[in-house]
Amino acid sequence: MPKINVKSLYIHIPFCKHICSYCDFCKMYYHEELANKYLTSLKSEIKSNYKNDLIDTIYIGGGTPSSLSLELLTKLFNILKMIKTSKSLEFSFEVNVSDITEELLVFLKTNQVNRISIGIETVNDKFLSLLERYHTKEEVYQKIMLTKQYFDNINVDFMYGFPGQTLDDLKDDLLFFETLEVTHISIYSLILEPNTKLFIHNVKPLEEDLEADMYFYIIEFLNKLGYIHYEVSNFAKKGYYSKHNLTYWNNESYYGFGLGATGYLNNYRITNTRSINHYNKGLFMLSKDYEDINIRMSNEMILGLRKIKGVNIKDFFNKYGKEIEEVFNIHDLVQQGLLKIKDGYMFIHKDYLYLSNQILERFIDIQE
Numbered sequence: 254m255p256k257i258n259v260k261s262l263y264i265h266i267p268f269c270k271h272i273c274s275y276c277d278f279c280k281m282y283y284h285e286e287l288a289n290k291y292l293t294s295l296k297s298e299i300k301s302n303y304k305n306d307l308i309d310t311i312y313i314g315g316g317t318p319s320s321l322s323l324e325l326l327t328k329l330f331n332i333l334k335m336i337k338t339s340k341s342l343e344f345s346f347e348v349n350v351s352d353i354t355e356e357l358l359v360f361l362k363t364n365q366v367n368r369i370s371i372g373i374e375t376v377n378d379k380f381l382s383l384l385e386r387y388h389t390k391e392e393v394y395q396k397i398m399l400t401k402q403y404f405d406n407i408n409v410d411f412m413y414g415f416p417g418q419t420l421d422d423l424k425d426d427l428l429f430f431e432t433l434e435v436t437h438i439s440i441y442s443l444i445l446e447p448n449t450k451l452f453i454h455n456v457k458p459l460e461e462d463l464e465a466d467m468y469f470y471i472i473e474f475l476n477k478l479g480y481i482h483y484e485v486s487n488f489a490k491k492g493y494y495s496k497h498n499l500t501y502w503n504n505e506s507y508y509g510f511g512l513g514a515t516g517y518l519n520n521y522r523i524t525n526t527r528s529i530n531h532y533n534k535g536l537f538m539l540s541k542d543y544e545d546i547n548i549r550m551s552n553e554m555i556l557g558l559r560k561i562k563g564v565n566i567k568d569f570f571n572k573y574g575k576e577i578e579e580v581f582n583i584h585d586l587v588q589q590g591l592l593k594i595k596d597g598y599m600f601i602h603k604d605y606l607y608l609s610n611q612i613l614e615r616f617i618d619i620q621e
């Protein structure tokens with residue numbers, strides 16, 4: 254099989270200075286010595302598995318990558334010197350509001366980072382305390398303005414759907430986010446995942462209809478501000494789509510390094526261990542699953558239909574030698590207008606985006 258050039262690379266830094274009540278990501282409390290050891294293991298993982306591809310997007314996520322001390326960040330960026338990068342590299346780095354300092358920004362800037370992603374979620378005190386995240390409106394504003402002095406490409410995460418949230422609460426948050434004038438906004442509804450503090454404390458989700466209304470309100474609000482809704486949960490100013498995330502939605506190959514990270518290489522989905530003990534012993538991989546053509550076609554649609562533009566019908570045929578409608582039993586969805594076909598693309602009708610998960614489920618099974 255010819256080797257596919259891999260152009261994206263994700264690195265997971267699983268440390269956080271505090272743990273949020275809703276979080277089910279792969280994370281643990283920051284401990285300098287453990288983090289130092291972790292970076293040494295990360296170096297060996299990259300050294301053994303990175304095959305010298307020319308990388309076009311790097312995403313360092315977590316956890317909280319910015320929880321690392323400057324000394325450990327220096328170690329991390331020294332490790333990254335073994336990665337060959339293209340001239341058009343998009344290099345994203347996740348930071349926590351409270352970690353943003355001029356020193357950190359200068360450091361990241363001088364180390365090729367050109368996109369900063371900041372988890373704000375909300376500036377409503379009541380919901381911040383529910384999430385157990387602690388920043389104030391003023392702090393967020395000041396930190397974003399400081400970040401803008403060094404970076405023009407900034408993503409902020411916006412969360413909605415908190416128990417007890419009203420449309421007025423949502424509007425207040427949106428009006429504040431408007432003042433930040435950033436290039437990219439990712440939106441998420443609060444999901445009460447098992448094994449999180451919120452779930453264990455039996456917190457009840459927001460009523461579904463209200464959550465749907467909020468979703469559509471956010472779309473309308475951000476569209477009016479000139480953000481392009483280009484993926485179910487993502488909005489960007491022109492020219493600022495996340496190249497890295499598009500790799501995922503286009504079902505292309507990528508490296509995933511670090512604790513709990515997932516990679517997709519030569520049709521294998523590779524998942525790393527979530528055990529730091531195993532990881533630090535060099536037992537990086539948990540599973541390696543081959544994806545046959547049926548799984549690949551399903552993923553192509555499930556990931557691709559997250560893009561508002563949808564899936565290019567001809568590209569699908571060229572890649573798999575089959576028509577989408579021959580492979581999947583979706584005739585009724587097309588008939589009812591939930592799935593649209595226009596200008597060579599298949600996409601989810603904007604009025605049904607809120608139901609995208611139910612629609613995407615229909616692409617799990619292949620027609621025999």
Ligand code: SF4
Pocket residue numbers: 268269271272273276277278280315316317372
């Ligand atoms: S939400 Fe982010 S900052 Fe909070 S515990 Fe999870 S990974 Fe850490």
